[in-house]
Amino acid sequence: MKKISKLLDGMLTYAMSVALALMAILVFGNVVLRYAFNSGITWSEEMSRFLFIWMTFLGAIGALKDNDHLGVDLLVKRLSTGAKKVVFTLSNLLMFYALWLVLDGSIKMTILNVNSKAPATGMSLSFISGTGIVMSAAMAIILVYQLYQALFVKGAIDRLTKSKESEEEILAEADYSNQQKAMGGGR
Template sequence: MNPQHETAAPPNWARRITEATMAISLGIMVLAVFINVLLRYGFDTGIVFYEELSRLMFVWLVCIGAVLAAAEGKHLGFDMVISRLKGWPLKACTLLAQLATAYCLILVAKGSWEQVKAGMHTFSTVIGYPLALAAAGTLVMSVGMLIVLALQISGRLNNAASDAESRVE
């Protein structure tokens, strides 16, 4: 384990709330899809509401999961170059990569905000929810990942894969 990365992990309560939210969302999605499949193949009917609900919940599930994966350092990474570096070159390359990631996340947040604004007056076909609700998932994801990245840069949260071997489950 690299000593520079020995910092606090994400708070356990936040992780548990996030995982519970994801589990509940996944359970509702599975139940909705299962009921729809039974209705379609058993009774030649279906509930269209469930399709839109499942799609919306899937978007939010992926976005919340992406923030959790970022906080736990479980996103895929390419470290062939930095694994061979030590000292200030390692710190410089790591900071450069983090700043590039922050820039990309800011672009995602900006685009997501524009989609949220555009979706405020546009509604889904079946359920009738504002389409901004779906676009808000990527906005929450990008802002959440920016917060995680800021904590990583400040040293208050574990950096990505430097100690991945010790965290493999």
């Protein structure tokens, strides 16, 4: 299971890296062509926009997988393990509902846009609305896995409900700890 997860994570990172690199090349190349040669690539801006949309949605998948989305654990960290499981389950059910709405809307938009073409590239606009299908399906799989871990793997609920701290908080905590040691408080 870890090999599959690592492979999928690598593919996700690679896809986002390629999208970012292509966007940079297309935009920079278009700028150079416009200023130096008074011409440009007609479809460059449109393709960059499409790549940006895909990169954003793929990044959202990666952030959910790594538990990097913004979160406030002020209440959750004070709850007992059982209460954390209940709150985590309820929040995941709400996320499943939101993902269902995104999936349903994306499927409808993809079907509607199959025959619609983008003006500059001529690509089907279903390429854009398909991002919601990929994102919602991938996120649903991640949520199912995290929900399974939270309910059946001992100690996983604490890892899954802990929000990432800001760099400032981590540095301030380390600074305070160092001051305590220097004053003789950390024997």
